[in-house]
Amino acid sequence: MLKIAIIGVGAISAAHVKSYLEFSKRCQIVAICDVFPEKAEKLKTQFNLTVDIYDNHKDILDRKDIDLVSVCTPPYTHAEISIDFLTAGSHVLVEKPMASSLAESDAMNEAAKKNNRILSVVAQNRFTTPMMKLKKVLDTKLIGPIVHTQVDSYWWRGHSYYDLWWRGTWEKEGGGCTLNHAVHHIDIFQWMNGMPSEITAVTSNTLHDNAEVEDISIAIAKYDNGSLAQITSSVVHHGEEQQLIFQGKNARVSAPWKLKASQSQENGFPIEDKDLEDKLQHYYDQLEDLKYQGHIGQINNVLTAIEGNGEVLIDGIQGRQTLELITAIYESSSLGKKVKLPLTEDSPFYIREGVIKNATYFYEKTKSIDNFGSNKIT
Incomplete structure (x- = not known):
């Protein structure tokens, strides 16, 4: 025991x-x-x-x-x-x-x-049936080389969210929605598609003037083979939709599950590739649901x-890679430059003191409470 x-x-x-x-x-x-x-x-x-x-x-x-x-x-x-x-x-x-x-x-x-x-x-x-099934579909390589990925980590949090004593500061929370909300989808993104070679990003705080940190960020990741990914992290999106879309050479797949495959007509315009869609759908359908999620x-x-x-499935090395991507987003947006990966000890954001010193501070945290009356989360 x-x-x-x-x-x-x-x-x-x-x-x-x-x-x-x-x-x-x-x-x-x-x-x-x-x-x-x-x-x-x-x-x-x-x-x-x-x-x-x-x-x-x-x-x-x-x-x-x-x-x-x-x-x-x-x-x-x-x-x-x-x-x-x-x-x-x-x-x-x-x-x-x-x-x-x-x-x-x-x-x-x-x-x-x-x-x-x-x-x-x-x-x-990662331990959800849709994500695990999508990972296994990607592992078949049936969609061909990935040329574009779209990561939408959309959440909504009210103004009071950042009143909690440790939230909304670079010193204690370490970042905003990119680090503490989109971390889920950034982790899945690097798990499914590997680490890119460079990051270009912008961040902003649009609705939470009681926090030092960002409430929205948009990043572009580039791979050595030319493939691009766009990663949006937010706590200002009503409805809180989240999705990962992978566009391959042969087909598009995503979570929530959606499938589309195209072939080229003689004039270059698309025509449905029904055979590939049927093959991918059959493979997806025969995968078992997870017992524990x-x-x-x-x-x-x-x-x-x-x-x-x-x-x-997720060890400290995997956890570090996810944090590395997020750190690159903060370094790029704060210093206004393209950031090459992997990050090393030479990065001004490698140590915590460097993050606190170099990160963009949008507002001053002016309110701090020990606890909320309700701990209910969604």
Whole structure:
């Protein structure tokens, strides 16, 4: 029976608790920690847990029974907490984004390697049936070389969203919608299509004058083969539609699922390629739905890896690549230049202090509250 500790009991922690409880024959939550211990007590009561409550994660480090730790704290704390537990001998599942800088990500990966521990970064949207099916369709190469990708990560958040004490600042949140919302789709984009060779981006803050960070960004990624991708990250879009569209030489596929294949007529105008559409649709339809999805799917994956029956789908290297793309977007937009990948220690955005110094500050954060009356998230 694997023993679990949860660090941080903000809105996302409930998803972790529910997921672990789904596998109650394989694991048991034994510790919860938050700087506001009354919040930890509330979570304990809500789920009728038998756990020890802590207000400092360092007080748990000497325990020898903690196999896996879920880190659900604000991003600027992820590196320290993760490294502490990896060094103490625990495996770590850390919420997105994995850290506030590439330097912190590298330190986390080094700690995992040195201590032979699993470090997994939450990217629960990979563990959904539509995304997993799309990935497998792309892996067939039937659509041909990818020539254009469209990533629309559209969300909507009200003005008060950034009143929470750690949100809306470069120091504590580490960025805006690109880092904390579009991270899901940027992760899936690089998982499905690989890393581009350069980024050109612009950011803005259009509706949230209580935040230093952006509420919309638009980036263009270019690959060495000439393929382009456009990535839009937003918390100003009513309706919150999200999609990934891959245009191949032979066909177009997307999540949500949509398929179109074309051939050329003699005059160059398109005609439907029904045979290829039927082949792609048949392959898509015969793929099985995932048994476990979202956080439950990822936690099942991590538990299975700890039990020695497989590898994690999202390790610290994958988490670092996603953060690298986001960091490149911030560097390009803030400095007004094209940014080449991969990013190295020479990047002014490699360390957290460099991000804080060089990032664009749109507004001053003028309001800070400890907690909202409702923790409900969508």
